Amino acid sequence: MGHVKLTFDNVRLRDKMLIVYILSVFVPIVFTNIVFYHVTIDNVREQRMQDISRAIEQIRQEFRAEIEDAVSISGVFYTDLLLNEILEADYASPIEYIEAYDSYLRRVLNSYAPVYHSVQAITVYVDNPTMLHSGGIGYISEEVRNAAWYRVVTEAKYSAPVFMRTETGGVKDTFSIVRKMNFVDGQNKREKILKIDLRTSALRQIFSNLNLQGNLYLVNENGAIEYTTDRTIDWMREKRNFNELPLPEGTLTLESGTETEYAAYLNGWRVVGTISEDEVLKEVRKSREFIILLASINMVIPTLIIVWFTKSLSDRLARILKHMKKVKNQQYDTIDRADSRDEIGQLTSEFNRMTLQVKSLIQDVYLADLQKKEHELQTRYAQLNALQSQINPHFLFNSLETIRMRSLLKQETETAKIIQNMAKIFRNSLAWRKDTVTIREEMEFINCFLEIQKYRFGDKLNYRLQVDESAYDCQVPKMAFLPFVENASIHGVEPLKGCGRIELEIGRTADTLLFTLQDNGVGMDEEKIRRLHGYLEGEEEMGDRIGVQNVIYRLKLYYGGRFLLRFESEPGRGTVVRMEIPLQDVAPPST
DSSP, X not given: OHHXXXXXXXXXXXXXXXXXXXXXXXXXXXXXXXXXXXXXXXXXXXXXXXXXXXXXXXXXXHHHHHHHHHHHHHHHHHHOHHHHHHXXXXXXXXXXXXXXXXXXXXXXXXXXXXXXXXXXXXXXXEOXXXXXXXXXXXXXXXXXXXXXXXXXXXXXXXXXXXXXXXXXXXEEEEEEEEEEOOOSTTOXXXXXXXXXXXXXXXXXXXXXXXXXXXXXXXXXXXXXXXXXXXXXXXXXXXXXXXXXXXXXXXXXXEEOOXXXXXXXXXXXXEEEEXXXXXXXXXXXXXXXXXXXXXXXXXXXXXXXXXXXXXXXXXXXXXXXXXXXXXXXXXXOOOOSOOOOOSHHHHHHHHHHHHHHHHXXXXXXXXXXXXXXXXXXXXXXXXXXXXXXXXXXXXXXXXHHHHHHHHHHHTTOHHHHHHHHHHHHHHHHHHHOOSSEEEHXXXXXXXXXXXXXXXXXXXXXXXXXXXXXXXXXXXXXXXXXXXXXXXXXXIIIITTOSSOEEEEEEEEEOSSEEEEEEEEOSSOOOHHHHHHHHHHHHOOXXXXXXXXXXXXHHHHHXXXXXXXXXXEEEOTTSOEEEEEEEEOSXXXXXXX
C-alpha cells in the first residue's frame, strides 16, 4: 500500500489533475451515456416488438374469425337433414328438380354470402346425375376428382372441415373450406362434397391493417407460405418454404402462436412477421446525434474548468520551485505577487520570509559557523510478535457439545445425534496418544462414521455390525479397519442408484482375529484388485492420507508377513474384504 502511495506522490500535479479528470469526469460521462443509449434502445425495441406482436396476434384472431365463420356455415350444411334429403333424391324430370331447388336449395345456398362478406361462393358437389348442376350445385366430374382439394378431403379419415388454398382458373389464389357431407345415416348413397370459397380480398384487407414496415406471411403446418405481403414472392404460383427464405441480416422475426387447441383445420398454421431492426430503432437513432452533442458539452465544459484551475495551481507552484532551486545555488531572490490567500499564496509568503531570514543569517554569521555537524539518529525499532491464535481443540469439542445441547432443546434429535457422533470422533482423536486401540474403540469410531453416512444418505444406506464378544478387548493398530469401511461407503455404495448395504463381522479364534467386510456396491474391476494386492508385495512408503495403501503399509510394519488380506470383487456385484491378524501382543512398529 505504501508503494502505491509513493508512486502516486511522484506524479506531477498536472498529471494528477488529468487522472482525476479522466476518472471522475470523462469515464463516468462516457459510461453513463453509453449505458443510457443502450438501455433506451433496448426499451424502445422491447416496446416496439410488443406492439408488433400484439398487432400480429390481432391479425391472427381476425383471420381465425373469418375461417370460423365459414366453418360454422359448413356445419349448418353438414347437419341439414332436408338438404341432404334433396341431394340424395332421384328426380324424374328437370321440372321436378327445379321445384325442389326453388322451394329450399336456392334460399339455403344464397342466404349466407350477403351476410358474411368473406364468403365468395358456396358450392355443393354431388354425383347425382338427375340434378341440374348450376346455381351452387356442381357435379363430381372427372375434372373435380382430379382437383387437389377433392383428393385431400376424400382421403381424410373423418368428415371434419379442411382449410386449404384452392385453384381458380389454374391459379391457387382462393382459400376454401371443404368437407364431406355424410352426417345423416342412410342418406349417404350419393357422394356429397361442400366447398365454401373465401374472398381473397378479405384476407388481403386483414393483412393490410397492420402498420408494419415489413412483411407478413401466412404459413401452414408444413412451413409453406400460403399468403404473404412480400411483393418479391408470387404466393399464388410459387411454392416457397418460410424457413428457406434468404432474410437480410438484422431482420427480426415475430410470429403468433400456432392453432393447436380446438381448430384442427388450422392446426400448425401461424402468422409470421419480419421487420428490419433498423426500422424498429429508427426513432432512437434519430436522437443519437443529440446524445453525442449533450455528452460532448458535458465533457468540454468540465475540461475547460479543470484546465483553467490546473494552470492556476501549476504555474504558481512552478514559480516557487524555480526560486527554491535558486536558493540551492545561493541566490536568495524573493517571489513577486505573493498576495494570494490560498495555501499556495501562504506557502509563497513563508518562502519569502524564510529566504530573507537565511540571507540575513548568512550576512551576520561566518560561513564556517553555519556548517553544522550532522547527528546520526539511532532509532530502536520494537519487534512486533505476531500473535497467531490457534484453535483450541477442547474449545471445538465444547462448541460441538453446545450445538448438540441446543439441538436437543429444539427437539432436533437427529441433528444432535450426528453432532454427538462427530464430537465422539473428535474427542477420541484428542485422546489417542498410543499406536494401538481395542476393537471396542475402533468399532466406536466405525459406528460414528456409519451413523454420519446414514444421516447423509438416509434409506439409501443400511449396515450391520457383528462383533464376537471375545474380540472386543483385542488390540489392533488404530484405524486399521475404518479406511475399508470408508471405501465401502464412499466408493462402493454412494455411486449406487438403489439401496446400499454394508455388513461387517469381527470374530476370533485361539490365535487369530478375523475381519470380514462386505458391501453390495459398484464393485471393482480386475485391474483395481490387482493394484490393491500389489500393495502387499511392494515397498511403497506411507503417503499423506490414511487410505488402504497406508493401512497395508502400517500392517506390514506391525506384523511383517504374518497377516492375511484379500479382496474379492466384480463390477456391479459388490466387494468383500477379508483380513486375518495374529492375536499376540502388538508391538510398535520399528523405524
